[in-house]
Amino acid sequence: MLFFLILPIVLIGMLFNGPLADRLWDRAIENYNNGIYAPANVVFPLRAVMGSRSAQYNYGLMLEHGTGAAKDLAAARGWYRRAAMRGHPNASLKLGSFFARGIAGRKSQRAALKWYLRAAEGGIVIAQAVAGQMYLDGDGTPKDIAQAATWLRRAARQNHVGSKHRLAMLLWKNPEHAVEPEEIMVWLRRAAEQGHADSINAIGAAYFDGLFGMPRNRGRAADHFARAAAMGNVDAQQNLAQVFEFGDGRKQNMYSALLWYRRAAENGSVKVQYHLAMTLWRTGTNWQDKVESLKWMEAAADKGHEVAMVRLGILHSAGQATPRDLEQAEKYWRMAAEKGNADARYLLANLLFERGTAESHLEAYLELRKALNSGKLTGNAEKARLLHDRIWKHFTTREREEINWKSRRLAPVN
Numbered sequence: 001m002l003f004f005l006i007l008p009i010v011l012i013g014m015l016f017n018g019p020l021a022d023r024l025w026d027r028a029i030e031n032y033n034n035g036i037y038a039p040a041n042v043v044f045p046l047r048a049v050m051g052s053r054s055a056q057y058n059y060g061l062m063l064e065h066g067t068g069a070a071k072d073l074a075a076a077r078g079w080y081r082r083a084a085m086r087g088h089p090n091a092s093l094k095l096g097s098f099f100a101r102g103i104a105g106r107k108s109q110r111a112a113l114k115w116y117l118r119a120a121e122g123g124i125v126i127a128q129a130v131a132g133q134m135y136l137d138g139d140g141t142p143k144d145i146a147q148a149a150t151w152l153r154r155a156a157r158q159n160h161v162g163s164k165h166r167l168a169m170l171l172w173k174n175p176e177h178a179v180e181p182e183e184i185m186v187w188l189r190r191a192a193e194q195g196h197a198d199s200i201n202a203i204g205a206a207y208f209d210g211l212f213g214m215p216r217n218r219g220r221a222a223d224h225f226a227r228a229a230a231m232g233n234v235d236a237q238q239n240l241a242q243v244f245e246f247g248d249g250r251k252q253n254m255y256s257a258l259l260w261y262r263r264a265a266e267n268g269s270v271k272v273q274y275h276l277a278m279t280l281w282r283t284g285t286n287w288q289d290k291v292e293s294l295k296w297m298e299a300a301a302d303k304g305h306e307v308a309m310v311r312l313g314i315l316h317s318a319g320q321a322t323p324r325d326l327e328q329a330e331k332y333w334r335m336a337a338e339k340g341n342a343d344a345r346y347l348l349a350n351l352l353f354e355r356g357t358a359e360s361h362l363e364a365y366l367e368l369r370k371a372l373n374s375g376k377l378t379g380n381a382e383k384a385r386l387l388h389d390r391i392w393k394h395f396t397t398r399e400r401e402e403i404n405w406k407s408r409r410l411a412p413v414n
Helices: 002-015 019-033 038-049 053-065 073-085 089-101 109-121 125-137 145-157 161-173 183-193 197-209 218-230 234-246 254-266 270-283 287-302 306-318 326-338 342-355 358-374 381-392 397-406
Strands: none
Touching: 019 038, 019 053, 038 053, 053 073, 053 089, 073 089, 089 109, 089 125, 109 125, 125 145, 125 161, 145 161, 161 183, 161 197, 183 197, 197 218, 197 234, 218 234, 234 254, 234 270, 254 270, 270 287, 270 306, 287 306, 306 326, 306 342, 326 342, 342 358, 342 381, 358 381
């Protein structure tokens, strides 16, 4: 009886250990890679149970993606953990990503970093890059520039192009961590050779200002900006536009400047959207330029650009490039005021005061108090004080007492 109980165990051991087991494993891997999952669904879990870290990792992949087995993220996480505990680098990478995103269990950046480091120490280049970035950002660990440089350098030496650029930028800001003075440009050039647009743009910036031992050469800077801009790099598009606008490295050409500002604006740069709007308003020669300026001003405002909000309010209030619309003016000034913009508070107060109701006078007064106490009025401080005093005279004694109670937390106007 004991013989018949032991025999299956012995047979399983023969099947999943030794030369025959290796042949079965190789065949299962080959079939799996060719989209034939049935053999793997037998071999992977059995070898995983018997302690094979490769089988544990591969079975985790099957369960994670639902290839050859029912998708089960919790079970996948468990098998990744078992493989990672046995020192499987790719399983450590997977487990780190599960912790980082909170997949099928708790989310923990600290635990994610722990497993990314295990994978990084095992030579997994993506893990080295991620660990370096986490140390740089202080994500799951106190910020540590030295550790960030160490791991980004290891990833860069394995030809990870993103790490080459990030390491160069880290050393740009923290040159004391460079192993040699030329290291910044070495990594930027290597990344640029792989077509990394940010690095190409950064080399252009180094030529433009003569940084890191590079000769100051505005023409070569413009060449690099043009190359990166053609690849869709927004910063390079802005830099190239400025080169053409100011004639610094290329012959001054406002048509080309506006072309590249438009490219950068279309790619979502809020700063460029506002700059393009102001440039078109300043240099435009026809009504279409004014209308386009308004379009880019609105795009910047919709993405939170305070000054664009203030300017839009002024344009709608004055009926410039658009029909006069005080409701739209109020909308944009309120948006900017909510972000703490003092000029918007002053302009909003003006609008509310002109409305002429007791309620609007009170709101105008409170907005003025906030604007004046902020100390951030750019050119309207004296006008705001005069308006403040003018509104105050409209209130009765009882209204003033109510106002003082409502604004008791505001500092007095100087």
